[in-house]
Amino acid sequence: MHAIITGGSSGIGLELARLCVLNGYDVSLVARDESALRVACEKLQQLGPGRVNAVSADVRRMDALREAFEQCERAFDVCDLLITSAGIVEPAFFEELVPLHFEMQMDVNFSGTVNAVRAIYAGMKSRGSGSIMMISSAAAFIGIPGYSAYCASKAALAAFAESLRSEVGAGIHVGISFPPDTCTPQLLNELPKRPPLAKVLMGDTSPWSVETVARQIFDGISRRRREVHFGLKLKVLAMLGGFIKPVLYWQLKRSVLLQARKC
Ligand SMILES: NC(=O)c1ccc[n+]([C@@H]2O[C@H](COP(=O)([O-])OP(=O)(O)OC[C@H]3O[C@@H](n4cnc5c(N)ncnc54)[C@H](OP(=O)(O)O)[C@@H]3O)[C@@H](O)[C@H]2O)c1
Numbered sequence: 001m002h003a004i005i006t007g008g009s010s011g012i013g014l015e016l017a018r019l020c021v022l023n024g025y026d027v028s029l030v031a032r033d034e035s036a037l038r039v040a041c042e043k044l045q046q047l048g049p050g051r052v053n054a055v056s057a058d059v060r061r062m063d064a065l066r067e068a069f070e071q072c073e074r075a076f077d078v079c080d081l082l083i084t085s086a087g088i089v090e091p092a093f094f095e096e097l098v099p100l101h102f103e104m105q106m107d108v109n110f111s112g113t114v115n116a117v118r119a120i121y122a123g124m125k126s127r128g129s130g131s132i133m134m135i136s137s138a139a140a141f142i143g144i145p146g147y148s149a150y151c152a153s154k155a156a157l158a159a160f161a162e163s164l165r166s167e168v169g170a171g172i173h174v175g176i177s178f179p180p181d182t183c184t185p186q187l188l189n190e191l192p193k194r195p196p197l198a199k200v201l202m203g204d205t206s207p208w209s210v211e212t213v214a215r216q217i218f219d220g221i222s223r224r225r226r227e228v229h230f231g232l233k234l235k236v237l238a239m240l241g242g243f244i245k246p247v248l249y250w251q252l253k254r255s256v257l258l259q260a261r262k263c
Pocket residue numbers: 006007008009010011012013030031032033034036057058059060084085086087088089108109112135136137138178179180181182183184185186187
């Protein structure tokens with residue numbers, strides 16, 4: 001069995017790669033930074049029994065990505081499992097976010113995932129088998145101040161996964177996961193830039209460990225789950241957002257008013 005993982009050189013993707021190798025998959029990592037890919041590859045190769053390979057490509061570039069995936073399939077046979085973990089986040093209020101940074105988040109998180117799916121989809125369809133697991137975010141469920149591009153990109157993925165699932169045959173699994181804050185390099189980089197207003201809406205919860213998040217996603221792949229949720233609160237938000245969000249936004253508004261009165 002061959003798993004291709006975009007964003008497999010770091011964080012959630014790397015931990016998922018570890019689980020794949022331990023469970024006997026041959027694993028291909030795809031990301032941009034060649035030295036990070038080499039380091040990840042060397043670590044994973046020591047785990048056995050699966051083989052590990054890494055190819056550098058930018059998920060925003062369809063042709064380069066297709067070539068990279070073809071290289072991976074030549075090395076380890078066809079792709080049985082695609083995990084799309086490549087993603088970025090750049091928190092800033094909409095008017096402060098330069099258009100390029102807005103577009104980059106949409107391009108990497110949304111279009112990059114669509115490109116990866118496109119590169120393996122025809123093969124999976126012709127074989128009538130395979131599994132796709134997209135990594136969205138809990139930010140797909142609610143618009144967070146300072147995260148207009150990120151929330152939009154992750155919510156778009158949820159709609160994409162749902163539509164795709166309605167089109168594919170029974171043999172192909174299309175899953176999507178919605179991780180909460182998770183201890184990874186991305187979160188370390190993001191937290192100092194997170195606006196206080198976002199913290200009011202998101203609450204003061206501690207991040208999840210990358211091991212727990214990846215284990216739940218891997219379990220979702222093994223059980224061919226449509227959606228992977230993390231904790232009761234987020235599952236309820238996903239299911240009953242229409243009822244819960246007005247209350248959360250009312251609380252947000254109230255806290256802004258109280259804050260303004262204090263100043
Ligand atoms: N950490 C969290 O709190 C959290 C919460 C919810 C959802 N998520 C989502 O989970 C996924 C993984 O995040 P993470 O926290 O594990 O991040 P991470 O540690 O920063 O890893 C991101 C990975 O994506 C790759 N990547 C970024 N831009 C790319 C591009 N243009 N082309 C190809 N690869 C690219 C990176 O490698 P290169 O830079 O070398 O390309 C790296 O391998 C992301 O989609 C993220 O949005 C994270």
